Amino acid sequence: MTSGLSTKQRWVVLGAAGMLGQDMVAVAAAAGHEVTGLRRADVxxxxxxxxLDAVAGYDVVVNCAGWTAVDDAETHEADAFAINATGAANVARAAAASGARLVHVSTDYVFxxxxTQPYAEDAPVRPRSAYGRTKVAGEWAVRAHAPDAIVVRTAWLYGAGGKCFPKTIARVAGERDRLSVVDDQTGQPTWTADLADLIERLVTAHAPGEIYHGTSSGQVTWCGFAREVVAAAGLTTPVDPTTSAAYQLPAPRPAYSVLGHDRLRKVGVEPIGDWADRWKAAAPTVRGVS
Structure with missing residues (x-):
């Protein structure tokens, strides 16, 4: 095992079949690391x-695996907990036992x-949903079992390798005369390729074991983002604002999901750029949008 001092490392990505996992494997490989991607079918x-067997011999473990069905977690919280909390603890213990650096992915739903202003990394966690509770438990487990772990909270992810908001909006905009999208939820649309790059940069910078926020800079509502998606798709479908009350979903959504990036700057790692600029770069890669 190396101690993280070499440029080229052996990485293993858990949850490699997911949208973030796919980009994490690609970004780490492009950075010159030796990367193994493991799907749920693999471990x-x-x-x-x-x-424990799966992570043995690696320098870096990135845990992209998780229960992400937010609404289903309301009625299957024990199942979500088994993956997001107990599973995270298993990964943390295994990484610590093998001497590997762990990166664990968390969420804005912990708040x-x-x-009314960006959440600091040390802001009190107050999850309102079952999903959020299981992710908070996962953060605690990781920090307890692997104190040097990097925990990266993210939000509003989209990318080429899975279902996401832009793909849905582009498809529906091509089928309907007009759309209604909620305008009372504010966040930071974040490209999975950018998040993967941030994770690689944090590891390479030997960032201290802490909680960091991995989201794009700036902020926008879902409605505002939808309008940009429609434009990128070359469509002129009107997008009307509506409220969250118009959509009765099992799990409550955070009205304000803007995360601050001060801790990244303090350790010398540049945050992801403005969401609008990053969307312009990402849109050509998101199948179904362009």
Whole structure:
């Protein structure tokens, strides 16, 4: 095992079939690392012994695996907890046992969404949903079992390798005369390729074991983002603003999901650029939009 001092490292990405996992494998490989991507079919993170075997011999473990079905978690919280909390603990213990640096991906749902200015990394967590509770438990487990782990909270992810908001909006905009999209939820659309790049830069910079925020800079509502997606798709479908109350979903959504990036700057790592600029760069790569 190396101690993170070499430029080229052996990386293993758990949850490699997911949208972020796919980009994480590609970005780490492009940076010159030796990368193995493991899907759920390859290793079940709820199986502690399987995880221990899977991460042995690697320098860096990136845990992109997780239960991400936010609404389903409301009625299957134990199942979500098994993956997002117990599974995260298994990965943290395995990484610590093998001497690997762990990066664990978390979420804005750890906050209640009631803020009016960007959430600091040390802001109190107050999850309002089952999904959020399981992710908070995962953060605690990771920090307890692998104190040097990098925990990266992210939000509003989109990318080429999975279902996401831009793909849905572009498809529906091509089918309907006009759209209605919520305008009372504010956040930071974040390209998975940018998040993967940020994670690689944090590891390469030997960032201290802490919680960091991995989202684009700036902010926008879902409605504002939808209008940019429609434009990028070459469509003129009108997008009307509506409220969250118009959509009755099982899990409450944070009204304000803007995360601050002060801790990144303090460790000398540049945050992801403005969401609008990054969307312009990303749009040509998102199949179904361009």
């Amino acid at each position: 079940d993170i709820t199986d502690a012994s399987a995880v 209640d969404g009631g803020a």
